[in-house]
Amino acid sequence: MTERPDAPFVIPAGPLPEPEAAHPSEAPPLDDDMPEGAAMVRATRLAARGSRGWGAWFWTLATSLLTLVISIAAYDYLTALLARFPALGMVALGLTALLGLVVLVQILRELLAFRRLARIDRFRAEAAAAHASADREAALALSEGLARFYGGRGEVAWGAARLAEARAEMLDADAIILATERGLFATLDAEARREIEAASRTVAGATALIPLALADVLAALSMNVRMIRRIADIYGAHSGFFGSWRLLRSVATHLIATGLVSVGDDMIHSVLGGSALARVSRRFGEGVINGALTARVGIAAMEVCRPLPFAALPRPSVSNLIGRSLTGLFGRSDAAGR
Secondary structure (H helix, E strand, C coil): CCCCCCCCCCCCCCCCCCCCCCCHHHCCCCCCCCCCCHHHHHHHHHHHCCCCCHHHHHHHHHHHHHHHHHHHHHHHHHHHHHHHCHHHHHHHHHHHHHHHHHHHHHHHHHHHHHHHHHHHHHHHHHHHHHHHHCCHHHHHHHHHHHHHHCCCCHHHHHHHHHHHHHHCCCCCHHHHHHHHHHHHHHHHHHHHHHHHHHHHHHHHHHHHHCCCHHHHHHHHHHHHHHHHHHHHHHCCCCCCHHHHHHHHHHHHHHHHHHCCCCCCHHHHHHHHCCCCHHHHCHHHHHHHHHHHHHHHHHHHHHHHHCCCCCCCCCCCCHHHHHHHHHCCCCCCCCCCCC
16 A cells, blocks of 8 residues: 555654753752842941940940050150150140140030931921821921021022911911921932932942952942931031941941842842843942942931921932933933933
């Protein structure tokens, strides 16, 4: 019997090869080398870490002992110099007096800075109490106090004048607080956002270009301290050296407690999006994530230094800040405009 010309051609199959994994769930994971923002994560945890217990006692006693030793050594040096060379001793004594005066002025500035920070905290507590009790008189007192607090600031003069005209006609406590926020903080928020964008741009560029792990952590930490200090100055806190570190520690502790210091998939996709940065260079991707974490620190610093919480005015978003700050640095980010 002859075969039909249109009959199918069949190839006998041999034994099939064994699969590498019995089930898809047992397959080896893919190598996902995504940026993690290691520099900013380490810098934030370093800032939030404080001496507690025996560590605090050790540093306090060590600082006291070092101050005592330096004071005794300086006294012995001055007395010996006065005995041997009276003229040079008088010059050294005058320089020491000037140095002590400078130290005293710096101490007074630090105390004044802590006092202004405490006043910011009182404003925030008064706003919460007025909102909870719906007390119009308390809201009026708060609004007038904030207007006096920012009275010498030219950038808020127009808003303060409009607020003074409209405040007397308002009968609701919440309306007075919202009008105070719009009148006094619209310009200040814009200045704070510009500081955050500049700091995010600098941190992103520094951590992307500096190859040393410790160096990029120090660069990120120093830039965040500077950013927090500038934000405090914008909102009238005028923090000194120790006040800036106190604010940095408060902000870092808040970020760690709320989990915002970690880098999640939502943050990577919202910041990097469809950009090719992470595929072309992981180091540039690290820079972008570090810049985004810096923006998070800046927003937290705004919330800490701002006398009123965000209500009438929108709270800045990380994706918008990082998109505006990194435009033109690594190429236009996909997050820009979101």
